[in-house]
Amino acid sequence: xxxxxxxxxxxxxxxxxxxxxxxxxxxxxxxxxxxxxxxxxxxxxxxxxxxxxxxxxxxxxxxxxxxxxxxxxxxxxxxxxxxxxxxxxxxxxxxxxxxxxxxxxxxxxxxxxxxxxxxxxxxxxxxxxxxxxxxxxxxxxxxxxxxxxxxxxxxxxxxxxxxxxxxxxxxxxxxxxxxxxxxxxxxxxxxxxxxxxxxxxxxxxxxxxxxxxxxxxxxxxxxxxx
Amino acid sequence: xxxxxxxxxxxxxxxxxxxxxxxxxxxxxxxxxxxxxxxxxxxxxxxxxxxxxxxxxxxxxxxxxxxxxxxxxxxxxxxxxxxxxxxxxxxxxxxxxxxxxxxxxxxxxxxxxxxxxxxxxxxxxxxxxxxxxxxxxxxxxxxxxxxxxxxxxxxxxxxxxxxxxxxxxxxxxxxxxxxxxxxxxxxxxxxxxxxxxxxxxxxxxxxxxxxxxxxxxxxxxxxxxx
Amino acid sequence: xxxxxxxxxxxxxxxxxxxxxxxxxxxxxxxxxxxxxxxxxxxxxxxxxxxxxxxxxxxxxxxxxxxxxxxxxxxxxxxxxxxxxxxxxxxxxxxxxxxxxxxxxxxxxxxxxxxxxxxxxxxxxxxxxxxxxxxxxxxxxxxxxxxxxxxxxxxxxxxxxxxxxxxxxxxxxxxxxxxxxxxxxxxxxxxxxxxxxxxxxxxxxxxxxxxxxxxxxxxxxxxxxx
Amino acid sequence: xxxxxxxxxxxxxxxxxxxxxxxxxxxxxxxxxxxxxxxxxxxxxxxxxxxxxxxxxxxxxxxxxxxxxxxxxxxxxxxxxxxxxxxxxxxxxxxxxxxxxxxxxxxxxxxxxxxxxxxxxxxxxxxxxxxxxxxxxxxxxxxxxxxxxxxxxxxxxxxxxxxxxxxxxxxxxxxxxxxxxxxxxxxxxxxxxxxxxxxxxxxxxxxxxxxxxxxxxxxxxxxxxx
Numbered sequence: 001x002x003x004x005x006x007x008x009x010x011x012x013x014x015x016x017x018x019x020x021x022x023x024x025x026x027x028x029x030x031x032x033x034x035x036x037x038x039x040x041x042x043x044x045x046x047x048x049x050x051x052x053x054x055x056x057x058x059x060x061x062x063x064x065x066x067x068x069x070x071x072x073x074x075x076x077x078x079x080x081x082x083x084x085x086x087x088x089x090x091x092x093x094x095x096x097x098x099x100x101x102x103x104x105x106x107x108x109x110x111x112x113x114x115x116x117x118x119x120x121x122x123x124x125x126x127x128x129x130x131x132x133x134x135x136x137x138x139x140x141x142x143x144x145x146x147x148x149x150x151x152x153x154x155x156x157x158x159x160x161x162x163x164x165x166x167x168x169x170x171x172x173x174x175x176x177x178x179x180x181x182x183x184x185x186x187x188x189x190x191x192x193x194x195x196x197x198x199x200x201x202x203x204x205x206x207x208x209x210x211x212x213x214x215x216x217x218x219x220x221x222x223x224x225x226x
Numbered sequence: 227x228x229x230x231x232x233x234x235x236x237x238x239x240x241x242x243x244x245x246x247x248x249x250x251x252x253x254x255x256x257x258x259x260x261x262x263x264x265x266x267x268x269x270x271x272x273x274x275x276x277x278x279x280x281x282x283x284x285x286x287x288x289x290x291x292x293x294x295x296x297x298x299x300x301x302x303x304x305x306x307x308x309x310x311x312x313x314x315x316x317x318x319x320x321x322x323x324x325x326x327x328x329x330x331x332x333x334x335x336x337x338x339x340x341x342x343x344x345x346x347x348x349x350x351x352x353x354x355x356x357x358x359x360x361x362x363x364x365x366x367x368x369x370x371x372x373x374x375x376x377x378x379x380x381x382x383x384x385x386x387x388x389x390x391x392x393x394x395x396x397x398x399x400x401x402x403x404x405x406x407x408x409x410x411x412x413x414x415x416x417x418x419x420x421x422x423x424x425x426x427x428x429x430x431x432x433x434x435x436x437x438x439x440x441x442x443x444x445x446x447x448x449x450x451x452x
Numbered sequence: 453x454x455x456x457x458x459x460x461x462x463x464x465x466x467x468x469x470x471x472x473x474x475x476x477x478x479x480x481x482x483x484x485x486x487x488x489x490x491x492x493x494x495x496x497x498x499x500x501x502x503x504x505x506x507x508x509x510x511x512x513x514x515x516x517x518x519x520x521x522x523x524x525x526x527x528x529x530x531x532x533x534x535x536x537x538x539x540x541x542x543x544x545x546x547x548x549x550x551x552x553x554x555x556x557x558x559x560x561x562x563x564x565x566x567x568x569x570x571x572x573x574x575x576x577x578x579x580x581x582x583x584x585x586x587x588x589x590x591x592x593x594x595x596x597x598x599x600x601x602x603x604x605x606x607x608x609x610x611x612x613x614x615x616x617x618x619x620x621x622x623x624x625x626x627x628x629x630x631x632x633x634x635x636x637x638x639x640x641x642x643x644x645x646x647x648x649x650x651x652x653x654x655x656x657x658x659x660x661x662x663x664x665x666x667x668x669x670x671x672x673x674x675x676x677x678x
Numbered sequence: 679x680x681x682x683x684x685x686x687x688x689x690x691x692x693x694x695x696x697x698x699x700x701x702x703x704x705x706x707x708x709x710x711x712x713x714x715x716x717x718x719x720x721x722x723x724x725x726x727x728x729x730x731x732x733x734x735x736x737x738x739x740x741x742x743x744x745x746x747x748x749x750x751x752x753x754x755x756x757x758x759x760x761x762x763x764x765x766x767x768x769x770x771x772x773x774x775x776x777x778x779x780x781x782x783x784x785x786x787x788x789x790x791x792x793x794x795x796x797x798x799x800x801x802x803x804x805x806x807x808x809x810x811x812x813x814x815x816x817x818x819x820x821x822x823x824x825x826x827x828x829x830x831x832x833x834x835x836x837x838x839x840x841x842x843x844x845x846x847x848x849x850x851x852x853x854x855x856x857x858x859x860x861x862x863x864x865x866x867x868x869x870x871x872x873x874x875x876x877x878x879x880x881x882x883x884x885x886x887x888x889x890x891x892x893x894x895x896x897x898x899x900x901x902x903x904x
Contacts, residue, residue: 040503047499051492266729273725277718
């Protein structure tokens with residue numbers, strides 16, 4: 001009977017570095033601690049979003065937040081990204097070079113909701129905005145649309161405070177629909193994807209974006225009726 | 227500040243019928259019991275879907291289930307529907323006339339996933355299929371698309387078994403996107419909606435449906451690559 | 453079947469005051485908003501405790517936190533308490549006079565864990581300690597034991613920050629065992645409880661307290677072995 | 679950066695068997711599938727208990743269920759137990775020899791609740807009772823008390839039904855208090871524990887058991903008052 005993660009270990013072992021069991025244990029503890037820190041930061045940001053969500057439910061006619069998801073980047077993806085960027089592969093290197101180890105996704109109803117939620121987070125006292133990228137005004141070449149914020153938040157541990165960056169992606173349901181399927185399609189594809197597929201996907205992204213604008217227009221017309 | 231219990235326990239005037247507090251309490255208990263029975267049936271169906279979801283995560287390259295939601299129809303909606311159908315307004319009447327008091331929604335990635343999930347549920351030993359409506363092949367006039375099943379499931383209580391119907395709606399993310407926004411748009415609109423808006427929404431539904439077919443095609447092409 | 457909304461929207465007779473449905477609706481909204489504010493504060497404190505819990509799991513040999521529960525005081529209890537204290541019965545009065553509308557309970561393994569957790573919360577930058585009562589050193593006459601803190605915490609809403617008090621009760625499992633059963637026993641008892649029962653319960657509380665001290669001693673002895 | 683579970687791998691590697699990466703992958707998949715099957719069975723049993731819990735909340739003066747916990751036995755414990763029993767270490771061996779891979783714990787208020795819950799589960803149509811051990815009437819030598827049932831339940835997967843055993847442990851809060859602390863005390867103790875500690879713990883278990891009986895008596899007296 002074999003340990004679940006043996007396979008990922010093989011990746012490590014191919015580095016041709018022999019490490020002693022003490023070293024393994026120390027490194028393992030470091031990885032677990034890193035993961036725990038980012039999970040804690042995700043909890044804090046998610047709580048802030050749930051507080052807003054709770055307020056909207058009680059005080060607004062319409063709640064702009066559809067749902068909230070989150071994830072800590074897997075060790076495999078962290079290692080992959082560090083290698084692609086030609087950076088040292090270590091916890092210290094990950095923590096100082098990567099801003100998307102903790103990720104939170106907010107899915108909104110309409111286009112305008114995205115910017116409203118973003119402003120609410122950015123204006124909170126204990127949050128520092130580290131970076132902002134607007135892939136809605138400037139979509140990625142493959143058709144990807146979303147607003148990305150990197151926010152730094154204080155997390156209180158038993159003996160010290162830590163300031164941790166969290167990437168917050170804010171999208172409409174339609175953008176999330178496209179991104180989820182795009183991710184599913186490419187997830188286990190190791191071969192080159194023919195250009196015909198890439199351009200079909202890009203076309204779908206554009207149709208979806210125009211549907212988003214159409215739905216926003218309808219929403220504004222309906223709001224005027226009330 | 228109004229005393230919650232006060233409202234229930236004292237004399238309440240509704241529909242010009244004065245009822246005593248004992249009667250109110252008995253009726254409230256019946257409503258609570260009815261709601262509990264449907265909540266239990268939802269739990270059983272949801273567990274069946276979570277079991278499938280867990281299996282897909284481990285055994286399939288791609289999980290067809292995106293997410294699962296559920297709700298018990300609100301008392302207000304139950305009463306509204308009974309009145310619209312010109313039926314007696316009582317718990318007994320609701321239980322024998324309405325099949326959608328317990329509702330579960332399964333959101334899938336691609337069109338073909340919908341029918342696959344439906345087949346899996348329908349083939350389970352302890353489930354009886356009461357009704358099936360395919361609003362994908364035959365969309366509603368407003369553009370609504372989904373597959374609806376009414377499934378009856380046994381629920382084991384402390385002293386007896388109850389066979390409870392649950393409406394299961396199965397859709398793609400794109401269908402859910404349209405239906406969520408459509409619901410939001412009309413939620414608090416009491417005035418007549420101009421025909422221009424209705425036809426705009428219908429048009430969006432059709433564009434989304436064709437995007438769904440497009441994404442399914444892309445998915446099939448990608449699958450062939452692997 | 454009684455229409456839930458009906459009850460709220462129509463004329464309700466309470467305390468011999470006839471109030472119009474508009475007044476009821478305004479008051480219901482105020483109650484809902486009050487409840488939402490305290491639920492949010494509970495989320496913030498609970499998240500802080502979950503962050504500590506997560507840290508203990510990774511960095512300590514033994515996690516002092518067994519479980520965390522929370523509740524917003526029911527409207528019925530709020531009204532009851534305001535009446536007992538001979539205070540005005542209104543949301544404003546509740547918010548300025550009661551410190552236990554939001555309640556969080558932390559259940560720990562051993563006696564010494566209680567004070568350690570309390571210190572961790574009290575030392576956090578964004579928390580203000582409003583009150584502290586040690587019912588362990590000074591048990592209530594009925595035998596009740598727990599450490600009570602009232603902590604004020606900032607909650608960020610869409611347009612303003614609110615400083616909200618939360619009562620945090622910290623206990624061992626044994627204290628929680630006694631308190632849970634005591635609460636269950638008296639919950640629906642309206643008659644006077646004979647003194648023989650009260651003194652039996654007090655006796656159980658004392659036996660449990662001495663078992664707690666005994667378990668702490670054993671824990672210290674075991675710790676020295678490692 | 680090192681994989682989290684390297685340490686458990688070392689246990690595997692000390693078996694002096696060199697396995698190829700294909701073999702690892704196959705075995706890894708088997709372990710994941712086994713774990714998924716038991717998680718599914720836990721979900722089914724937990725749902726049955728939640729249905730009862732929901733019924734008690736609505737229909738009873740007092741809910742006998744305090745809380746429900748569950749776990750799938752860790753790979754490390756499974757291997758440990760198979761080795762201790764001198765059995766083959768494989769998924770097949772685990773599945774046919776161990777009945778406690780899936781474990782559910784029900785914590786009740788009073789002694790009599792334990793047997794009532796047990797009867798409700800045992801009488802359900804789709805459940806088969808495989809084994810029953812009453813460690814309340816016959817406590818283990820160290821003082822451990824609980825009622826253990828092994829129940830077999832059908833789980834519907836996408837293409838077949840599987841009959842899976844689940845160990846259900848039913849206890850009072852007091853029994854759970856003792857067992858939790860006992861587990862914590864010994865968890866990381868590799869040295870021999872002096873007999874003085876063992877007998878202290880046994881003594882605590884007996885005091886707790888007599889407190890349980892005392893609380894049950896009080897409960898009966900209070901019930902008569904109502």
